[in-house]
Amino acid sequence: MANMSLKKNPMPVQDPIVRARNFNEVALGYTEEMALDEAARCLNCKNMPCVSGCPVKIHIPEFISKVKDGDFEGAYRVIARSSNLPAVCGRVCPQESQCESKCVRGIKGESVGIGRLERFVADWHNAHNPDGVVPAKPNGHRVAIVGSGPAGLTCAGDLAKLGYEVTVYEALHTAGGVLVYGIPEFRLPKDIVRKEVDTLKKLGVKIETNTVIGKTLTVDELFESGFEAIFLCSGAGLPRFMGIPGEGLRNVFSANEFLTRNNLMKAYLDNGTTPVYHGKRVAVVGGGNVAMDAARTALRLGADEVHIVYRRSLDELPARREEVEHAEEEGVIFDLLCNPVEILGYRNPDDRRDPRNGDVIGMKCIRMELGDADATGRRSPVEIPDSEFVLDVDCVIMSIGTSPNPLIKSTTDGLEVNRRGGIVVNEDGLTSRPHVYAGGDAVTGAATVILAMGAGKTAAAAIHKELSE
Amino acid sequence: MSYRILMKKVLNPTVTMMDIEAPLVAKKADAGQFIILRVDSEGERIPLTVAGYDRTRRTVRIIFQVVGATTAALNQKEEGDFIEDFVGPLGNKTETDGLKKVCIVGGGVGCAIALPVAQKLHELGCEVHSIVGFRSQDLVILQEEFAAASDRLTLMTDDGTAGRKGLVTEPLAEALKNGENYDEIIAIGPLVMMKFVVATARPYGVKTVVSMNPIMIDGTGMCGGCRLTVGGVTKFACVDGPEFDGYEVDFDEAMERSVLYRDFERHAYENTCNLFRKEVK
Known part of the structure; x- marks a missing residue:
């Protein structure tokens, strides 16, 4: 019943x-x-x-x-x-x-x-029952995967189970991609990621860390060394900034940097060797899951006040509802329909050597209202004239998205990318280069873990079809 | 993965040279590029500019000043020891195309990075004038190597204990005033030195390239910590640089950004030094 x-x-x-x-x-x-x-x-x-x-x-x-x-x-x-x-x-x-x-x-x-x-x-x-994984019988085919985030790990697992000899290349010193450097410990403990990666290793997947494809090795060199297909899933890469005055001040960070210092480099630990700035009054600009992660991390580092500054309203917040609720419960303040126009820095007019010169002392914002729906059906925010005000903060974290990393594109001939720098693929994940597949944020721009995993599965199936025929 | 130290040489009381076995990096490394290393599994990631490479021995040379906890820990390693992580080569190599006559200005440990640039240009048949500056005689490094790679070498010290007394900008200003027609000036050293090299060159309109070494984590464009304002636009030193047109760089902003973690670094350095002292006892 x-x-x-x-x-x-x-x-x-x-x-x-x-x-x-x-x-x-x-x-x-x-x-x-x-x-x-x-x-x-x-x-x-x-x-x-x-x-x-x-x-x-x-x-x-x-x-x-x-x-x-x-x-x-x-x-x-x-x-x-x-x-x-x-x-x-x-x-x-x-x-x-x-x-x-x-x-x-x-x-x-x-x-x-x-x-x-x-x-x-x-x-x-x-x-x-953590053990009990048995490697498949090798089928003699070799596949290289570029990036060890959710797309890469999924593709690697699927192919390894089919008997492929899979090597995953990772630029950082630890495998996991965004699962390791981006998503905080309090949402996804790193031990769990490590266990999932260990399971893949038991399936026979090789992981080469400290290898930047596009720099240390190129796609062409991977083919020369005997790989028959390559799956590119190097993530969304470069953090975006707004282009407003004051973004170069030293207490302004991308969410990527702020989170990487804490998650990958463990800066939050008392004995951590990597520093992180402990803001007392922090503004996080943006409304996605990454913004929620950054805001909640800032709280945990001891901030007295953390604001989410987002130009649309609560209904449009792209973050998962549960993350928004958790952030609210923890005391994160939501400044909605509000957009930064300038970050204000301390400047002592009498002393150019004042050590506080260049510290963030506030963020000027303007109130917004929702106007007509745009082409995507989302109502676009428009500024309310003369509604500027200054948010009293000493640290600003920009979490307004990322654009795909240019390193692979710029070193791989014949790889077509779209206007935003995303790699162009067909429904099988195949790029404009034969035997080269791509997926995850490197194709779509910043998206979710599960969509990247879906792309990894699609590519694995297509690679298997290509190499087994 | 671990990377073996094949050679270690103390250049002066605070500057050390090492050759690190890193086959893939050694195969590609070129003047102007950098690597990122971690000394041990709990260590921080630090960028160091490539000071040389040997493709047959499959090694990359680094030269570093002991300024913080990480460089202190690295300095404790000996030949035969391993370091945990070593990734690269990152960033773009020095543009050398078409250069016939160049002035290279190096300051302090920046000279270690300027040397491979000088050597490369020298090998390409370019006329190389080098001006290298140090605080004092006991900090002078790589004199013979610079002499071998330069058509003219000027050594400067702040206190006059070796070479000429004064700043590197003085002989540069003299050369420019005397009508030396450099295709390019390449300045590598402390931010304040590069700022004033640019200020010295600007009236003569000689193109001046500077090598930036800002705070960095991943070195592949992901974190944005290394961003600089260049020509009014945000640039990432790791993927757009590390070399930039000096006329366009906002040095004041870069200097303000560079001191963000100074207190943290000082404490970490003191703790590390105390730890090593205990080990010695």
């Missing part, structure tokens, strides 16, 4: 007051009892609408029915057929706009907590 409760089992979380000052994971995960109870809410619909909402097509009702039976390892095996990073996706996927948005239970009441169940199953597996 199905559990007909209209509400999901709530996710146990750290108390907001406590967690706003520590870097431990916010969401604590379901217990076995909660998982069994939540799994019982699934109606096991024949037409499986939830699966159509999943970019990697996890067999959702099948894994949930295994959970219902208490066969958690069996549930893991179902997920692992489609996803190489279940513990990651269970944490960072925007389920509310994907699988859960299609759930029949969501028509009247809340959808089944699919993401929470996925996380439970992955964590249960990691805790009880």
Whole structure:
């Protein structure tokens, strides 16, 4: 008999007051009892609408029915057929706009907590049965993957399971891409990423860190060294700035830099060797998940006040609802319909050597209102005349997106890119160069982990088709 | 992955030279580019400009001044030891096309980076005038190497204990005044030195290239920490540089940005020094 409760089992979380000052994971995960109870809410619909909402097509009702039976390892095996990073996706996927948005239970009441169940199953597996991965029989084909973020790891896993000899090249010293340098520990513990990467290594995937494709090696050299296909998934790269006065002041950071210092370089630890600026009053410009991550990180570093400054309204915030709610609970202040026009710096007119010269002392903003809808249907914000005001801050973090990294494009002949610098691909992920595939943010510009994983799967399937024919 | 130190040589009390075994980097490295290294698994990433390379021995040469915790830790390593990470070559190489006569101005440890540029131009048959400056005689490095790569070498010290007393801008100003028709001036050293080399050259309109070494994490364009204002536009030293047209660089902003972590670095350096002292005891 199905559990007909209209509400999901709530996710146990750290108390907001406590967690706003520590870097431990916010969401604590379901217990076995909660998982069994939540799994019982699934109606096991024949037409499986939830699966159509999943970019990697996890067999959702099948894994949930295994959970219902208490066969958690069996549930893991179902997920692992489609996803190489279940513990990651269970944490960072925007389920509310994907699988859960299609759930029949969501028509009247809340959808089944699919993401929470996925996380439970992955964590249960990691805790009880972390080994047991067996490399596939080698098929003699070699594939290179450029970038070890979610797209690269997914593609690597799928190909390794088919017997390909896969080498993943990573520019940084640690594999994981945005999962390691971008998403904070309190949302995605780095131990979890490391375990998922270790699982891929057990499948036979080789990971070469400290290798910048486009610099250390080129795409052509990879082909010369015997790779038969290459998947480019080097991420979105360059942080954007607004081009307003004062952005060069020293307490202005890109979200990428601020988060990388904390996440990859562990600057938040007392014994960290990499410094990070501890702003007391921080403005984060932007409304995406990265902006939420930066704001919540600034709080945890001890800021007295953290503002999200976003030019549209709450309804348009592109961040996941859950992240916005968590940020609000923790005390992040939302300055909506508000856009920066200048960052103000300290300047002592009498002393050019005053050490405070160049410190941020405020951010001038202007109020906005929503005008007519633009071509994409989103109402575009317009300035309200004479509504400028100064936000009293000593640190500004720009989180207004990224553009694709030019390093590979500029060193690879015949690789077509679009107006925004994204690599052009067909529906199989194939680029304008034969045997070269691409996916993830390097193609789309900044998007989500799961979309990148979907692109990794698509490319893996296409590469397999090409090389096995 | 680990990278072995094949050679270590102390150049002066605070400056050390090392050859690091890094086959892929050595194969591609060129004058003007840089690498990023981490000494150990908990270390920070620091950029260092390539001071030389040997493609047959598969090594890259770095020369560094002990200024903070990371360089102090690196300086503790000996020949045969390994460092954790070494990635590159990053950034663009020095443009040498068409240069017939160049003045290279190096300041302090910046001379280590200026040397491969001088050597490369010298090999290409370009007339190289080098002006190198140090605070004092005991800090002078790479004199023989510079002499071998230069058609004319001027050594300057702040206190006059070696070479001429004074700043590097003085002989540069004299040369320009005397009508030396340089195709280009290449300045590598402290920000304030490069700022004044540019100021010295500007009245003569001689193109002046400067090598920027700002705060950096990944070195591939991802973090944006190394951004500079060049010609009123935001540029990233790691992918757009590290060399820029000196006339266009906002040096005052770069100097203000460069001191952001000074207090942190001083504390970290003191802690590291105390740690090494304890080990010695």
